[in-house]
Amino acid sequence: MLKIGKYQFQSRLFLGTGKFSSLDIQKQAVDVSETEVLTFAVRRMNLVDPDQPNFLEKLDLKRYKLLPNTAGATTVEEAVRIARLAKASGLCDMIKVEVIADTKTLLPDPLATLETTKLLVEEGFTVLPYTSDDPVLARKLVEAGAHAIMPGGAPIGSGLGLLNPRYLEIIIDESPVPVIIDAGIGSPQDVVQAMELGADGVLLNTAVSGAKDPVKMAEAMKWAIIAGRLGYEAGRIPKKRYATASSPLEGMLE
Numbered sequence: 608m609l610k611i612g613k614y615q616f617q618s619r620l621f622l623g624t625g626k627f628s629s630l631d632i633q634k635q636a637v638d639v640s641e642t643e644v645l646t647f648a649v650r651r652m653n654l655v656d657p658d659q660p661n662f663l664e665k666l667d668l669k670r671y672k673l674l675p676n677t678a679g680a681t682t683v684e685e686a687v688r689i690a691r692l693a694k695a696s697g698l699c700d701m702i703k704v705e706v707i708a709d710t711k712t713l714l715p716d717p718l719a720t721l722e723t724t725k726l727l728v729e730e731g732f733t734v735l736p737y738t739s740d741d742p743v744l745a746r747k748l749v750e751a752g753a754h755a756i757m758p759g760g761a762p763i764g765s766g767l768g769l770l771n772p773r774y775l776e777i778i779i780d781e782s783p784v785p786v787i788i789d790a791g792i793g794s795p796q797d798v799v800q801a802m803e804l805g806a807d808g809v810l811l812n813t814a815v816s817g818a819k820d821p822v823k824m825a826e827a828m829k830w831a832i833i834a835g836r837l838g839y840e841a842g843r844i845p846k847k848r849y850a851t852a853s854s855p856l857e858g859m860l861e
């Protein structure tokens with residue numbers, strides 16, 4: 608069971624809802640993934656008139672916990688304004704803080720992310736900041752009251768997998784709150800790697816929406832989460848430089 612603030616989840620897969628080729632494919636992928644948490648950019652929603660067509664309209668939103676994100680924000684002020692808008696619209700009090708430093712790398716701005724996290728925690732939000740793989744910043748976000756931290760595996764949409772598994776491992780080891788690896792996932796093996804490192808969950812979007820068969824990939828990601836988590840809980844064998852026979856002869860009956 609994954610606990611983030613006052614929320615509890617069975618599934619450890621968080622799914623982004625953007626960039627699907629059609630809303631039908633989006634719905635099938637979301638269904639088969641068995642995710643419980645959907646994230647989306649608040650600026651893409653029509654919050655003024657919720658009855659207008661929107662890109663989540665095929666989904667039965669009552670079945671999911673919504674994790675609005677502040678994508679598009681480049682300053683603390685913008686991120687806070689987007690978060691307040693999401694909460695006031697009744698979407699959810701959970702917010703994924705995403706304050707981007709530049710459009711080429713889409714990497715998070717560390718100072719603005721920390722400041723936004725502090726302000727939104729004070730306002731009573733359940734705050735999940737998207738951050739870099741820097742263990743020091745992760746620690747400061749936890750001190751600021753973040754309810755979970757979301758270090759990137761690689762730049763958003765890159766599909767490069769986990770660029771710095773050793774730093775992610777340090778973040779996971781040190782964090783008293785859940786760690787959700789967010790962004791840059793390319794394939795199920797990246798998800799398994801993240802979960803075997805001990806991540807509490809994975810958030811991904813492009814790897815599913817951009818796959819040749821998004822629905823099949825969504826299912827693969829579901830199983831990757833489960834396999835990786837089971838492997839982590841089971842505890843892998845240590846790596847050795849030399850062979851050890853799988854059927855040792857010592858101790859055999861004459």
Ligand SMILES: CC(=O)[C@@H](O)[C@H](O)COP(=O)(O)O
Pocket residue numbers: 622623624625646647676678762763764765766789790791792810811812813814
């Ligand atoms: C949907 C969302 O929140 C993205 O910003 C997220 O970081 C996913 O990244 P990928 O598309 O690389 O999976």
